[in-house]
Amino acid sequence: xxxxxxxxxxxxxxxxxMLLMAISTYCRPMILGSLGLAWFALLLGGVHLxxxxxxxxxxxxxxxxxxxxxxxxTLRHWAADLRTILLTLLLxxxxxxISLGTWNPIQIMILSALAPWGALMGLLSFASQQPRLLPxxxxxxxxxxxxxxxxxxxxxxxxxxxxxEQVELTEIGQLGTVRVDxxxxxxVRDLQRAAANCNIAIFSPFLDFYDLPGVALILDAVPVESPxxxxxxxxxxxxxxxxxxxxxxxxxxxxxxxDGKRPPPPLQLQEFPAGFRLCGSAIGPxxxxxxxxxxxxxxxxxxxxxxxxxxxxxx
Numbered sequence: 001x002x003x004x005x006x007x008x009x010x011x012x013x014x015x016x017x018m019l020l021m022a023i024s025t026y027c028r029p030m031i032l033g034s035l036g037l038a039w040f041a042l043l044l045g046g047v048h049l050x051x052x053x054x055x056x057x058x059x060x061x062x063x064x065x066x067x068x069x070x071x072x073x074t075l076r077h078w079a080a081d082l083r084t085i086l087l088t089l090l091l092x093x094x095x096x097x098i099s100l101g102t103w104n105p106i107q108i109m110i111l112s113a114l115a116p117w118g119a120l121m122g123l124l125s126f127a128s129q130q131p132r133l134l135p136x137x138x139x140x141x142x143x144x145x146x147x148x149x150x151x152x153x154x155x156x157x158x159x160x161x162x163x164x165e166q167v168e169l170t171e172i173g174q175l176g177t178v179r180v181d182x183x184x185x186x187x188v189r190d191l192q193r194a195a196a197n198c199n200i201a202i203f204s205p206f207l208d209f210y211d212l213p214g215v216a217l218i219l220d221a222v223p224v225e226s227p228x229x230x231x232x233x234x235x236x237x238x239x240x241x242x243x244x245x246x247x248x249x250x251x252x253x254x255x256x257x258x259d260g261k262r263p264p265p266p267l268q269l270q271e272f273p274a275g276f277r278l279c280g281s282a283i284g285p286x287x288x289x290x291x292x293x294x295x296x297x298x299x300x301x302x303x304x305x306x307x308x309x310x311x312x313x314x315x
Contacts, residue, residue, distance in 0.1 A: 002106035003096060006064060014040060014065045021072035024134075033073055033134040040069055041141065059149060060107040066142040067117050074124040074135050091120040114146065159286045160184075173202070173220035183285035191218050191293055194280025195251075198295035205250040209263060209272075210235065212291065215253040219293075224250055235266035242268065248275060252294040255284065262292075 011018065020036030044062055071078075071088075078084045094116040099109035121142055125135040155162050161181035168185040169177050180188070206221030213228040215221075225242050229235040239247065247268055257263055265272035276294040284291055 002099070006060065006107055009058075009061055010064050010068055013061060014043060014069065017043065017065075017069055018072055021069045022075065025073060025076040029073075029134060036069060036073075037134070037137060037141070040065065044145070057105065057107055060110055062145050063111075063114065063117075063142065063149075066138060066145055067121065070121050070124060070135055070138040070142070073138060078124060088120060091116040118142065118146075161285060172218055175217060181285060183283070187282040187285055187291070188218050190280060190282035191215060191253075191291070194282070194293040195219050198251075198277065198279035198293075200251055200279070200293075200295050205246055207235075207247070207250045207252045207269075209252055209254040209265060212253045212255055215291070215293075219251070219253075221251060229266070232264050232266050236268065239266055239268045244268065249296055251296070252276060254292045254294065256290045256292065258289065260290070 017036040017040035020032050020039065024030075024032035024036060044065075071092075078088050095110040095113040096106055098113040099106045102109065118139075121135065121139040125132055125139045155164070157163060161183060165181040166179045168180055168182050170180050170185045170188050172178050172188055200219065200221075202220035204219070204221050206216045206219065206223050208215060208223070208227075208229050210229050210231050213223070216223050216227055224239065224246060226238045229238060252269075252272070254262060262273075264270075273294060276296055279293045279295050281293065282291045283289070
C-alpha cells in the first residue's frame with residue numbers, strides 16, 4: 001500500500017512533466033524533454049525540497065519524481081532489450097526491499113537506500129546508444145535534490161536536536177565518548193545515575209516501555225527478544241516466547257504518556273510495576289516526556305567487571 005501511495009503522490013504532483021517526458025522519448029526529445037525538466041524544477045521550488053523531521057514523510061517525493069522522469073525520458077532505450085528491462089526493474093525495486101520486516105513507511109526507508117536509483121540514472125545517462133544531455137541533466141538535478149536534503153537535514157534531524165547543538169562530549173557505554181546536545185547529555189547522566197542508584201550491572205536484561213531503544217545503549221543493557229518495543233500490543237507479540245523468569249529480572253525503561261500517566265505494560269508483565277522499584281528518571285530531549293528507570297527488587301550488586309560510570313562527562 002505504501003508503494004502505491006508513493007506512486008500516486010508522484011503522479012499527482014508531477015503529472016505534467018511526466019507526460020512531456022514520456023512524449024519526448026518518441027518526439028522532439030530535446031525540446032519537450034527540456035520543457036518537462038523545467039516544469040519539474042518549477043514544481044519543486046522551495047516547497048518539495050525540505051528535509052528533516054518536519055518533512056520526513058514527504059522527503060522521498062521529489063527524489064522519486066526526478067527518478068521517474070528520468071525513466072520516462074529514457075523509456076524507449078531501456079525498454080528495447082529484455083536484459084536492460086530486467087536490470088532496470090531490479091534496480092528500481094532494491095530500495096523498496098529495505099523496508100521488509102519493518103513497520104516504517106516505505107517513503108522513509110528508501111531514503112537510506114538510494115544508491116541503486118543513482119546507479120541506474122548514471123547508467124541511463126551515459127548509455128552509448130542514446131542522447132546523453134537530457135538524462136544527464138535529470139541525474140544532476142537528482143543529485144542536487146539529495147545534496148540539499150542532506151544539508152537541510154542537519155537543522156531538524158529525525159528525533160534529535162539540530163546538529164549545531166551537538167556540542168557536549170558525553171560518555172555513553174560501549175559507544176565511548178560522543179558529541180550530543182546539552183539536553184541529551186543531561187538525560188544520559190540522569191539515566192546513568194538512576195542505574196547506579198539501583199546497582200544495575202551492565203549487560204542486564206532490558207525492556208523498553210515503549211519506543212526507547214537508545215536507553216539500552218546508554219545503560220549497556222541487553223534487550224530481551226527485541227531492542228525496540230513500539231506499543232503494548234507489539235510488545236506482547238514479540239515477548240510471547242520470552243522466558244517469564246527473565247522478564248521479571250529485566251530492568252525497564254518506561255516513557256510516560258503525554259498526560260503524565262504510565263502506559264499499560266504488555267500482557268506478560270501486566271502486574272508491573274509490582275515487583276519493581278523506581279531507580280530514577282530523566283527527561284527525553286526530543287519530546288520532553290519523562291523517562292522512568294525501574295529495576296526488579298533484589299538487583300545484584302555490581303562486580304568489579306560490571307561497574308558503570310554514574311555521572312557521564314560534563315566536558
